[in-house]
Amino acid sequence: MTDDTKFPPENNLPAGYQPAKVWEWKSANGGQFANINRPIAGSTHDKELPVGKHPLQLYSLATPNGVKVTVMLEELLAAGHSGAEYDAWLINIGEGDQFGSGFVGANPNSKIPALVDRSTDEPTRVFESASILFYLAEKFGAFLPADHKARTEALNWLFWQMGSAPYLGGGFGHFYAYAPMKIEYAIDRFSMEVKRQLDVLDRHLADHAFMAGEEYSIADMAIWPWYGVLAQGKIYGESGTYLEVDGYKNVQRWTAMIAERPAVQRGRMVNRAFGDPSEQLRERHDASDFELRTQDKLDDGKEGEA
Numbered sequence: 315m316t317d318d319t320k321f322p323p324e325n326n327l328p329a330g331y332q333p334a335k336v337w338e339w340k341s342a343n344g345g346q347f348a349n350i351n352r353p354i355a356g357s358t359h360d361k362e363l364p365v366g367k368h369p370l371q372l373y374s375l376a377t378p379n380g381v382k383v384t385v386m387l388e389e390l391l392a393a394g395h396s397g398a399e400y401d402a403w404l405i406n407i408g409e410g411d412q413f414g415s416g417f418v419g420a421n422p423n424s425k426i427p428a429l430v431d432r433s434t435d436e437p438t439r440v441f442e443s444a445s446i447l448f449y450l451a452e453k454f455g456a457f458l459p460a461d462h463k464a465r466t467e468a469l470n471w472l473f474w475q476m477g478s479a480p481y482l483g484g485g486f487g488h489f490y491a492y493a494p495m496k497i498e499y500a501i502d503r504f505s506m507e508v509k510r511q512l513d514v515l516d517r518h519l520a521d522h523a524f525m526a527g528e529e530y531s532i533a534d535m536a537i538w539p540w541y542g543v544l545a546q547g548k549i550y551g552e553s554g555t556y557l558e559v560d561g562y563k564n565v566q567r568w569t570a571m572i573a574e575r576p577a578v579q580r581g582r583m584v585n586r587a588f589g590d591p592s593e594q595l596r597e598r599h600d601a602s603d604f605e606l607r608t609q610d611k612l613d614d615g616k617e618g619e620a
């Protein structure tokens with residue numbers, strides 16, 4: 315008799331680890347970020363979130379999910395929406411800031427980015443990067459096409475990104491770059507999926523300037539920090555070579571075009587706490603901070619004091 319719960323029914327992999335009957339939390343599994351992974355939700359400590367002078371308060375870090383939102387805010391400001399002025403506070407996820415009580419109040423899912431809009435009668439919390447992009451697009455009437463078909467396409471691709479990027483980050487990126495051992499099966503499985511996703515984008519961008527058609531939108535802002543940065547070969551070590559990203563010519567064209575936007579260049583710097591100090595603006599409270607408060611300049615100031 316065959317077991318039809320198994321698909322494919324047989325494989326040739328060697329027998330190895332077998333899960334126990336009940337999963338057990340082994341806190342030290344050795345993977346990068348293992349120290350911040352927990353099987354339970356909720357806060358671990360009391361800590362209020364700071365509040366600055368602007369209506370929009372962002373609590374984030376310049377990972378791809380964080381960059382989506384800082385790019386959107388910088389694009390809104392560049393387009394003249396002065397109500398989009400914001401304070402960006404650094405949430406250091408390596409140190410467990412996402413488990414502070416204030417942050418959990420803003421996002422019960424304990425993940426950056428989280429936004430609090432204090433211009434509403436009661437402050438409005440917004441979490442999940444796509445929800446934040448959509449909220450801001452609606453609030454300011456910007457970067458979401460008005461035309462019914464183009465708007466629907468923008469939302470199609472926005473949701474595509476939310477469903478797809480976990481295979482890139484949590485799947486491919488994790489097993490290729492962060493896991494404590496290289497597992498061929500996992501790397502193969504997620505490489506195949508990420509290459510398929512790149513091909514989906516490449517075919518679409520062959521006939522469209524941007525994801526929603528002729529207009530730059532929140533769909534591009536959501537997809538670029540993941541797939542554009544992957545196409546530039548800037549995440550997960552040698553992944554650009556490994557996945558042969560140069561071959562996706564339309565993705566390359568779109569990536570380069572978006573990379574040139576000044577708001578994208580600024581957005582990438584906000585809440586960045588790693589890499590070149592001149593590209594790190596760990597907190598942003600004013601447009602002048604890009605000139606005056608990058609980490610190289612703050613470090614120089616400290617040296618001057620010593």
Ligand SMILES: N[C@@H](CCC(=O)N[C@@H](CS)C(=O)NCC(=O)O)C(=O)O
Binds near residue numbers: 377424426443
């Ligand atoms: N679906 C969420 C994902 C957010 C997410 O995974 N954030 C990561 C950084 S990119 C995080 O905060 N991780 C901290 C943790 O897992 O404890 C979104 O798009 O906002």
